Amino acid sequence: MIWLVAEREIGSKLRSKAFLISTGVLLLIVLAGIVIGGFASKNAAAETMxxxxxxxxxxxxxxxxxxxxxxxxxxxxxxxxxxxxxxxxxxxxxxxxxxxxxxxxxxxxxxxxxxxSQTPQIEILEPATTNPLLRYFIAIAFGIVFMGAAATFGGTIAQSVVEEKQTRVVEILLSTISSRTLLAGKVIGNTILAMGQILAIAAIATIGLTATGQSEVLATLGAPIVWFAVFFLFGFILLASMFAAAASMVSRQEDIGSTTTPITMLIMAPYVLVIVFNDNPLVLTIMSYVPFSAPVGMPMRLFVGEAQWWEPLLSLVILLASCVAAIAIGAKIYENSLLRMGSRVKLGEALRG
The missing domain is CATH 3.40.190 (D-Maltodextrin-Binding Protein; domain 2)
Structure with missing residues (x-):
């Protein structure tokens, strides 16, 4: 039954022309950015006096x-x-x-x-491990991909939950399956869609970097991209559970923002922090262990070579534990709020049932 719900979520999204067009445009933007950047760097290197x-x-x-x-x-x-x-x-x-x-x-x-000209001898105490400009653009890329995918598919889950409540379809669904099965299907379906988009972006980035001769950048980005996909998988499950739970507390589309805004802020925070503090080891280290920002902070630290081999594993364990806790709490809120119509359900009431 879980897979049937997941198939319904995937099918409804793939039949949406807006979703397909937006995904195609996103992939083209990624490819164009890589190609333009590659040719620009080649032209700059080719300009000799x-x-x-x-x-x-x-x-x-x-x-x-x-x-x-x-x-x-x-x-x-x-x-x-x-x-x-x-x-x-x-x-x-x-x-x-x-x-x-x-x-x-x-x-x-x-x-x-x-x-x-004669210049004095220069000694650098803390030499940069990567090109500062490249580091900045990689930070933007990780931040945008994480924020865009999480916000898009998290919003889709929220709208789907409220739409089913508003049209009373949820009452029919719950007569056949349990609320936890419905929640699991929604989360799994949208997670598959989100991961599909992430993998497509990774494939396009690989093709673009290879075609433009940026093999060194590709070699440096290989492991961070893989870890980004792993962290994003569990990070999105955590956020998806929260989006579904938050949306179940309201009965109208107009009220979605009142409960999902805090989650949206949690998604935007890593994007802002990784851009502003991409050269700050302390901030990146903290980000790499906070569940909401680990999908951005840890791959960034791996890219610049500031993380030890065991740190991604420890961060992943913390993320998994947070994911389990979020699913348990989210399922309780979802189950207790799904059939309550009318005014917004308070968080305390949703937790108590």
Whole structure:
């Protein structure tokens, strides 16, 4: 009977053109973002400055990033290439602290000058393990996917519960199956849909990163994506139980927000925190052990290499325990509130029955 309810939830969603279109648009946005980002990084890496050098300066200039050195016989030959605009600058022997002279046609190449300038030795006490910009975008990606999927399918469960109460269909359903069976079917059906969307996004991301030659990023993201899917599975079951329980306490669609808003805030909090504090180890560590934010916090820590091997396992145990508690409490509220029509059922009354 549980599977019949789950099939009903899945079928009604898959027959919805709005759901299919929105899912397709989401996947296209993910693919476009990865492809555009990949080509942009390639173009940035491909933009090199052609520079004329002599045998005395070739070794110094060739070691600089984003510089294409063309060796010539002397300073005169370098000037000829410069005037014919075949190179953007020339580096020849000269006087001064560096022993080099930079020749340009009109404007001084500030990037080349800075690279050739004498700089003090730099010592980094806490070197960054990942590119800060990449870290920021990965944080946004994890946050948006978690918030979007949880809010979308959690809202679907809430609307379905209230619709059945409002139309009195629930009374017919409960004459055949128990309330706990109905709740389990709704949670399982929407969990399958949510996980399907997550796996589709992961597949699209893998294809996009492979097609754009971002194999290093893909290799770094492999384990965090797998853990994100695992944590999201149990995290969504926890949230789905809460959404169903909260929705069962009201009898009209207009009143859904009054009971589900706190849960929605719990979904939005990890999204905001992971973006604002993606470079704060303490905040990420706390997030990785709080059940509502663990699906975002722990994969992020794994991506930046700040988590020990045992930490995901411990966090998962805490999430599973929280999931069991949420299901037990949610089932009690759902069972005691489902047939109560009219005004909103207070939480204390729903728990007491």
């Amino acid at each position: 052609p520079v004329a050098v002599t045998s005395e300066t070739a070794s110094v200039v060739s070691a600089l990033p984003n510089v294409e050195a063309t060796e010539v016989a002397d300073a005169g030959a370098a000037e000829e290439l410069l005037r014919s605009e075949k190179v953007e600058a020339a580096v020849v022997p000269g006087e001064g602290p560096t022993g080099l002279t930079v020749i340009a046609l009109k404007d001084a190449p500030s990037g080349l000058v800075s690279a050739l």
